[in-house]
Amino acid sequence: MAAQHELKSTWITIRPRWLSFRLDKRVPKIAVLILAFTFITLVFSISYGEYDISPYEVVRTILNINQDHPDYANYKLVVHTFRLPRIVLAFLVGAALATSGTLMQGITRNPLADPYLIGVSGGASLAAVTIIVWVRDVPIGVLPWAAFVGAGLTALAIYTLAWKGGKSTPIRLILIGIALESVLGAVTTVMLLFGNINDVQQAYVWLSGSVYGRNWEHVKALGSWMVVFIPAAFLLARQLNTLGLGDDTAKGLGLRVEWQRGLLMLISVALAAAAVAVAGTIGFVGLVAPHIARRLVGPLHEGLLPVSALFGGALLVLADLIGRWAIAPSELPVGIVTAMIGAPYFLYLFYRNRNQQ
Amino acid sequence: MTAQAKPISKNTTRILGSRALLLPGLVIGIILLILCLLWSITLGAADINTQTVYDALFAFDETSFQHLIIQTVRLPRVLAGVIVGAALAVSGAIMQGLTRNPLADSGILGINSGAAFAVVMAVFLLGNPPLSTYAFFGFIGAGVAAILVYALGSMGRGGTTPLKLTLAGVILSAFVSAFTTAILLGDQETLDKIRFWTAGSLAGREMPLVLQTAPYILVGLFGSLVISRQITTISLGEDVAKGLGQNTAWVRGIAAIMVILLAGGAVALAGPIGFVGLIVPHVVRFIVGVDYRWVVPYSAVLGAILVTVADVGARIIIRPQELPVGVMMAFVGAPFFIWLARWKVKR
Numbered sequence: 001m002a003a004q005h006e007l008k009s010t011w012i013t014i015r016p017r018w019l020s021f022r023l024d025k026r027v028p029k030i031a032v033l034i035l036a037f038t039f040i041t042l043v044f045s046i047s048y049g050e051y052d053i054s055p056y057e058v059v060r061t062i063l064n065i066n067q068d069h070p071d072y073a074n075y076k077l078v079v080h081t082f083r084l085p086r087i088v089l090a091f092l093v094g095a096a097l098a099t100s101g102t103l104m105q106g107i108t109r110n111p112l113a114d115p116y117l118i119g120v121s122g123g124a125s126l127a128a129v130t131i132i133v134w135v136r137d138v139p140i141g142v143l144p145w146a147a148f149v150g151a152g153l154t155a156l157a158i159y160t161l162a163w164k165g166g167k168s169t170p171i172r173l174i175l176i177g178i179a180l181e182s183v184l185g186a187v188t189t190v191m192l193l194f195g196n197i198n199d200v201q202q203a204y205v206w207l208s209g210s211v212y213g214r215n216w217e218h219v220k221a222l223g224s225w226m227v228v229f230i231p232a233a234f235l236l237a238r239q240l241n242t243l244g245l246g247d248d249t250a251k252g253l254g255l256r257v258e259w260q261r262g263l264l265m266l267i268s269v270a271l272a273a274a275a276v277a278v279a280g281t282i283g284f285v286g287l288v289a290p291h292i293a294r295r296l297v298g299p300l301h302e303g304l305l306p307v308s309a310l311f312g313g314a315l316l317v318l319a320d321l322i323g324r325w326a327i328a329p330s331e332l333p334v335g336i337v338t339a340m341i342g343a344p345y346f347l348y349l350f351y352r353n354r355n356q357q
Numbered sequence: 358m359t360a361q362a363k364p365i366s367k368n369t370t371r372i373l374g375s376r377a378l379l380l381p382g383l384v385i386g387i388i389l390l391i392l393c394l395l396w397s398i399t400l401g402a403a404d405i406n407t408q409t410v411y412d413a414l415f416a417f418d419e420t421s422f423q424h425l426i427i428q429t430v431r432l433p434r435v436l437a438g439v440i441v442g443a444a445l446a447v448s449g450a451i452m453q454g455l456t457r458n459p460l461a462d463s464g465i466l467g468i469n470s471g472a473a474f475a476v477v478m479a480v481f482l483l484g485n486p487p488l489s490t491y492a493f494f495g496f497i498g499a500g501v502a503a504i505l506v507y508a509l510g511s512m513g514r515g516g517t518t519p520l521k522l523t524l525a526g527v528i529l530s531a532f533v534s535a536f537t538t539a540i541l542l543g544d545q546e547t548l549d550k551i552r553f554w555t556a557g558s559l560a561g562r563e564m565p566l567v568l569q570t571a572p573y574i575l576v577g578l579f580g581s582l583v584i585s586r587q588i589t590t591i592s593l594g595e596d597v598a599k600g601l602g603q604n605t606a607w608v609r610g611i612a613a614i615m616v617i618l619l620a621g622g623a624v625a626l627a628g629p630i631g632f633v634g635l636i637v638p639h640v641v642r643f644i645v646g647v648d649y650r651w652v653v654p655y656s657a658v659l660g661a662i663l664v665t666v667a668d669v670g671a672r673i674i675i676r677p678q679e680l681p682v683g684v685m686m687a688f689v690g691a692p693f694f695i696w697l698a699r700w701k702v703k704r
Contacts, residue, residue, distance in 0.1 A: 112524070161695055171520050175460070175698035178527055179691045182631065186687035190680065208538055283531060327543040336535045336542075343532030350525065351512060 021238075027303040030296050031310055038091065038314040045321040046083045050329070053078065081215070089219050089278065090211045090320040090334065091313035094285050096226055096275040098312020099233055101286025102293070102305055103268035106240045107261055108173060111291070111349070115151075115272035116283035119177035122184035123154025124276035125207060129191050132206070133199045140221045140278070147277035151269045154180060159265075209282035209335020211320055218278045225274035229267050230309065236264055237301035244299070282335040284342020285312050291349065315341075372644045379651050382644070386658040393665045394439065398431045400669060402677065429564070436571075437562040438668050438682075439661040441627045444574045446660020447581050448619035449634020450641065450652050451612050454592035456507075459639070459701040460519045460694070463499075463620035464631025466526035467533065471502025472624035474533045481540050489569045495625030496573070500617045505529060507613075519702050557628040557683025559668050570626040577618035578657055584611055585649040592647065630683045632690020633660055639697070 012028075014021035046062075047055045053075055060066035061079045069075065097115060104113040115121050127150025128143050158180055162172040192203060239260045242250045250257050272286070289312035290304065296311075297303040316334060319341065323332035373382050398410050405423050412418070413427040445463060452461035463469050475498025479486050486494075506529055510522035581588075587608040591598045598605050623630070637660045638652065645651040664682065667689065671680040 161699070164699060171702065172698055174520065175523060175702065176695050178465075178523065179694040179698065182687050182694075183691040186684045186691075189684050193678065193680065208542070327539070330543045332539055332542065336539050339531050339535035340539075343528050343535070346528050347509060347525070347532075350509060350521075350528070353513075 021302050022300070024297050024300065024303045027297050027307060030307055034307070034310040034314050038310070038317055041314065041317050041321060042087050042091075045087050045317060045324075046079055048321065048325065049078075049083065051078055085216045085219050086211045086214045087317055087320065089214045089222065090316045092219065092222050092226060093211065093275045093279045093282065094289070094312040094314070094316030095230070095309040096222065096271040096312075097282060097285040097316075098289035098293075098308045099230060099305060100268045100272040100275070101312075102290040102301070102308045103233060103240070103264050103271075104286070105290055106244060106301060107264050107268070109244060109246075110173070111353070112174065112287070112346075114284065114287035115268070116281060116286065118155075118173065119158055119181040119184065120151045120155050120269055120272050121276050121281045121283070122181045122188075124148070124151035124273040125281045126150055126184045126188050126191070128277050128280075129188050129203050129207065132203050133191050133194070133196070140217050141224075143277035144221055144225055144274040147273040148270055151273035151276070152266075154184065155265060155269050206280040208333040209280040209338070210333035211279050212331060212333070214278065222274050222278045225270060229270050229274075233264075233267050233271075234302075234305055236260070236267070237305055240264060240301040280333070280335060282316070282338055284338045284346065285315060288338075288342050288345050289315060291345075373646075379645060383651075383654055383658065386655065386662070390439070390658055390662050390665070393662055393669075394435050397435045397438070397665050397669050398427060400672060401426070401431060433562050433564045433567050434559050434668070435665060437559050437567050437626055438664045440567065440571055440574050441559070441623045441630065442633060442660040442662070442664030443578060443657035444619040444623040444660075445630065445633035446637035446641075446656040446663070447578055447653055448616045448623070449660075450638035450649070450656040451581055451588060451616055451619075452634065453638050454588045454649060454652075455609060455612050455616075456510075456522060457592060457594070458519045458522055459697055460523050460635065462632060462635035463616070463623075464629060465523055465635065465694075466503070466506050467529040468499045468502045468506070468526075468616075468620045469624050469629035469631065470530040470533045470537070471500075471505075472496075472498040472621050473629050474498055474537045475501075476625060477537050477540055491566070492570045492573055492622055492625040496617055496621035499621030499624065502529060502533070503613060503617055503620075557630045557686075558671075558681035559627055559664075560679065560681075562626065566626060570622050573618050573622040574626075577615050577622065578653075580611070580615045581619070581653050582650075584608060584615070585653045588612060588653075589647065589649040592649070628683065630664070630686055632686045632693070633663060635697075636690055636693050637663060639693075 010025045012023040012025055014023065043055045043058050046058045047053050051074070053061070057066060057069065057071075057075060058079060060069075061072075061075045062084070066072060066075070100115050101113065104115060104118065105111055107113075124147035127146045130150075131138055131143060131146045158173060158177050161176045161180075164172070188207070239255060242253055242255050243257065243260060243264075245253075247257050275282070290308045293304055293308035293311050297307050316338070319337040320334045323334045323337040326332050326337070373379055395407055395410060399405050399407060403423070403426065405427065409421075409423050410427060413421070413424040414432075417428060418424050449462050452463070452466065453459060455461075472495040475494040476491055478498075479490065479494040483490075506522065506525045509525035509529070510518075512521075587598075587603060590601055590603050591605060591608055591612075595605055598608075620634075637656050641652050641655040641659055645655050664686075667685040668682045671682045671685045674680065
């Protein structure tokens, strides 16, 4: 598939002194398309709700050019304070999870890796639930750190337990991830049993993965992590490509394999943890987005990472809209919607790969 | 993805080396189970001594408060534990034999989630279905989930592998649980009715529910015992079984029905409890070897003991509160699963 792809496509090469970048020509086009789709979804998502605002007015309110409108004060409140932050957050969470998933699939060379499936999300959410229920009233900026510690420890535990005879196979990683996920789930349940009922109710909604009632503080908390780690991931794209050739080849090409793998894993865990800290466990985005992105722009990470991130963001914005609309006036947490969309996709992948090793 | 299980059947090490020890061993197991049950009945908010327990069971006195507690609260609970433990363990043993997969368990393969979804759906759509129908819906859900997971897990070259089955089960679980949660979040009334049930717990199970589910599970247990010889053959491999003149399709079909009766019934009674069906058959094969005529009854007894003890643990660890027994099983079961994944799954 890769060879065929080389023949068809042309490249954009970016080569300043200290790094070299080769981008598939389709990438900018597809990125713009996804962004346009995201913006349209965002406008409709903001306009939809108990207090309807026409899409036209939504755009004008976002741009702040309808101050003469009689309902301007209401529009401003609803758009800028309630709906926009939640949707922006959904986009960021989707992008973070998708990037995390792309990195994980690249590192493990396993198309089925996903932060949720691998158990890292479970570690992050256990840490966050512990903080929510036991410490209470923590500033939102602290949660990503706690989640990062939880996720990091879980990743380390999975890696250690899967290690046998000098290597860890994808099969063991997945199986052990599944087992640890169930232990972490059990511990989380115990935490919830002892908590104050109000905290627990909050934790329940949060656990199923939701962007309900999030504000700009959450956007800032996640954004500050993404500003650091997303560029870091992009800068390592070439090393990720090399890792994909197999450990021996990568070593032969002069890559310090274990060191690079550890660094990439750290970035992946940090992104997943920050996303979980603000929005709870949202599964399958990290699985679906990289796959579709790979089909759009091929397997090279210079193009794959940004497209996958944008696609993940768009997917979550859409899923959030579906969740708000499906059982109105109640609301489905976005994590439930992604499971409903993502699980069948996974099974389809499963079916397609049925004859592969 | 073609991880092959080490053939279970090659494992010839067993504790009870001589056939003559098998029956006495089973009897000892049953005695142990009865002791555990008595222990479980005496424990609780009000401690009741064994003499009173004995009286309550065999010389019931309506005016005694303690006798009433035993008959209406504690006895149904321990009976539920016995039935659920036996059912889950035997269903796990049969699935492991049938799929030659050491990681098979009704929880891991998504059968529990399927049954749970069907029950929640029934309560949601029908309002307040009688208790007796819980089991019925449990069977439908368990059956559909079992068929789907098996179909997905056996696709492609190489047939069923532990990884394929496990992944199919986990993903189907995630998918179905999403719908279960969606219903429960959208409908407060259903959540309220079903809340006690989804946690995977033996608390608050009343006698009528126990008695309504018991017949299905007993049929499942008895049926499993009847086909146990054929399961031994099939666990040696499809080719061997066919070579020995077995009609494997029939045996698989009947065994699947038994699994659905057992797992569906257990879920209808106690909600989803994982790992019992995973752990017990491994321990049992270690004790008695691979002859399913013995694996089935031993699994039933040990499964009952495991769930009873786990339930006692769940009640005394954090007294006066209690943990759901499903949580206890996760603590015991997951390390076991990891051990299996490390040592019993090749690659």
